[in-house]
Amino acid sequence: MKKKDMNKQTIIQDAVAEIILAEGAVSVSTTKVAKLAHIAQSNVYLYFKDKQALLDSVYQRERNRIINTTDIAELRNHDIDIETRIRYYIEQVYDYSLANPDSMNLIQQIKFLMGEDDGLVINDSPNNIVHELLQEAIDNQVIKKLPINLHMGMVFSTIHQHTNNIGDQQYPESEYKFEDIYQFIWDAMRIH
Amino acid sequence: MKKKDMNKQTIIQDAVAEIILAEGAVSVSTTKVAKLAHIAQSNVYLYFKDKQALLDSVYQRERNRIINTTDIAELRNHDIDIETRIRYYIEQVYDYSLANPDSMNLIQQIKFLMGEDDGLVINDSPNNIVHELLQEAIDNQVIKKLPINLHMGMVFSTIHQHTNNIGDQQYPESEYKFEDIYQFIWDAMRIH
Amino acid sequence: MKKKDMNKQTIIQDAVAEIILAEGAVSVSTTKVAKLAHIAQSNVYLYFKDKQALLDSVYQRERNRIINTTDIAELRNHDIDIETRIRYYIEQVYDYSLANPDSMNLIQQIKFLMGEDDGLVINDSPNNIVHELLQEAIDNQVIKKLPINLHMGMVFSTIHQHTNNIGDQQYPESEYKFEDIYQFIWDAMRIH
Amino acid sequence: MKKKDMNKQTIIQDAVAEIILAEGAVSVSTTKVAKLAHIAQSNVYLYFKDKQALLDSVYQRERNRIINTTDIAELRNHDIDIETRIRYYIEQVYDYSLANPDSMNLIQQIKFLMGEDDGLVINDSPNNIVHELLQEAIDNQVIKKLPINLHMGMVFSTIHQHTNNIGDQQYPESEYKFEDIYQFIWDAMRIH
DNA sequence: TATGAATGAGTGTTCATTCAT
DNA sequence: AATGAATGAACACTCATTCAT
DSSP states (O other), X not given: OHHHHSOHHHHHHHHHHHHHXXXXXXXXXHHHHHHHHTSOGGGHHHHOSSHHHHHHHHHHHHHHHHHHHSXXXXXXXXXXXXXXXXXXXXXXXXXXHHHOHHHHHHHHHHHHHTTOOSTTOOOSHHHHHHHHHHHHHHHXXXXXXXXXXXXXXXXXXXXXXXXXXXXXXXXXXXXXXXXHHHHHHHHHHBOO | OGGGTSOHHHHHHHHHHHHHHHHOGXXXXXXXXXXXXXXXXXXXXXXXXXXXXXXXXXXXXXXHHHHHHSOOGGGGOTTSOHHHHHHHHHHHHHHHHHHOHHHHHHHHHHHHHTTOOSTTOOOSHHHHHHHHHHHHHHHTTSBOSSXXXXXXXXXXXHHHHHHHHHHTTSSOGGGSOHHHHHHHHHHHHBOO | OGXXXXXXXXXXXXXXXXXXXXXXXXXXXXXXXXXXXXXXXXXXXXXXXXXXXXXXXXXXXXXXXXXXXXXXXXXXXXXXXXXXXXXXXXXXXXXHHHHOHHHHHHHHHHHHHTTOOSTTOOOSHHHHHHHXXXXXXXXXXXXXXXXXXXHHHHHHHHHHHHHHHHHTTSSOGGGSOHHHHHHHXXXXXXXX | XXXXXXXXXXXXXXXXXXXXXXXXXXXXXXXXXXXXXXXXXXXXXXXXXXXXXXXXXXXXXXXXXXXXXXOOGGGGOTTSOHHHHHHHHHHHHHHHHHHOHHHHHHHHHHXXXXXXXXXXXXXXXXXXXXXXXXXXXXXXXXXXXXXXXXXXXXXXXXXXXXXHHHHTTSSOXXXXXXXXXXXXXXXXXXXX
């Protein structure tokens, strides 16, 4: 049993994630979580201050997964052409989203539950790098002078929609190449 | 009091809308609705079969507002250049969204609560016309051969994000013209 | 439409009876009754003081049906042999029960709801005649010296059970003759 | 306090039984049960899945009481004369009913609430033995060839009525001996 | 670390009844 | 005579959270 090695924290977080993906974030309750994690209900409060903290932690775990999976450092590498760096960024979001379709859904669900309405656009330090990158691109007149969250939101929502389409088996992954999606996004962003 | 003229149905729906916009769809409860509408809780069930029906009705009311506000018929007018029709469609979404920023948020919130994950993309008859339009555009090689919900999702999410930015006073409405937003969207869609 | 001739009282009572037979007396509510009778809920109170009065009236209606259907007078006819009169009484209960199986169930259901636990044994004036008859039979040492409600309860419960068995299609009505049932009952009552 | 030793399950079940006997099964509500058991209403759900499960458990508890109190095994002992075995069976029902008058009422009330209309005749394994016994008696022409539930219903309803009469203080227990009741029942069943 | 027991506040929903029209 | 609107009380059930052990 793999589960034996995991610590309880992780088991609980997994339960939360499972419920969110199956029934939506609204349906998460300590009762259900405990049942799914095979622990006592009160036990949840041993590992998490309250339900909010629990959801936060699941959210953060997913954020970290992204950060650890993707290579942000390169985005700051000014030796690389800015257009290339943006493409690299989009590619990473694309790869991550296809490899971890649930991850994006989790983040979206939790953000929605918490009442944040900027969709998948996340404002934390790793994303600040992206923010800087896009700001730089705007300043250098590489991409359109529009609010940065419009640029980012478009990247996320497009890729996420595409990933969900595949998950819903609307078409096979092979139907569209990265290049197709990238062209769509990049055409929007760039100055023609 | 304006409210005196309205019938109770409307008053209740307004209460629901108010709560959704202030606290999110998750927070809607018959208790709160009744309190805000200044009626007894049980009274809600005089006008709506159950909570689901209540939410549905609020959703439909918003849908109808869109349908009645926008001019779908023209989108089918084959005398008009297809590119112009798409531009016209985007313009309508843009105008509606700016004029009724809450409307989009209501729809989004209710859809989320009901567990539909295609965001603001709506699959009902008026939207089928849009669907047809975009399909025609794909067939005529006017826009990129990509899933239609990618095209539509992009229209909605971009405009909605922009509208929310204005609502959050991140910048004044005057900061960006329709043309700016349109260019962003259209560049993504069209074949270059 | 027959219903047009009936007065509302009757229509309402019919609705109550229908609900009781289909779902049990517990399920009777003014809401359901009104819906089934195609009248406004408040209208019920135009014809009946309250729910209790409504149920009482349905009960009484059934009682009267029995009284009007059966021939009690003969039971007091001392020109007739007492044993014959008892047989006649049992025969009448039997005939009525087979002809109106719902009637007995209605009475039973309503009595249950009202918390009277003497089953189908009814203590009102027409039954007092039966009571007298059986008392006379005890005094004359024709039937066993046992509480009269034991005698009566046995008559009712046996016949009612038999009727329900037929209703449940456990066996066809033809399977047992009145004589079979009568023998069972009479053997219990009489002194051997 | 005796109650301290009992576990909560039992306390709750007792509360249910008390309400049923005092006000009828219809009156059982989690609110009342909790109040009587001196616990919070929500606490009921700690011990019972739902109200149905609660009622079932009270029913089963009573069934088990009967099963554990009575001696069914002997009824199958073919070394004993069949007539004697039936008498033994009736005696056991009689003894149990007098010793536990509430028990029968509880069972009757719960069965009625659940919409089972075969009265006190119970179709579970211990009663199958009685069923077998009576079938055997019919086959051997010891008792009348009538539906078995007519035989059993008569045993139960007669004894139960008698017990209730005593409970209602219509007459003292001493007024009638078992032999009197038995004769009444047995005369009905047997072939003369 | 772990649990079961406990609870008050809240959920959606149904009910019998009243009243103005 | 008839209705629609209104309501407070009750219902079964779920929840997040606390606490003693």
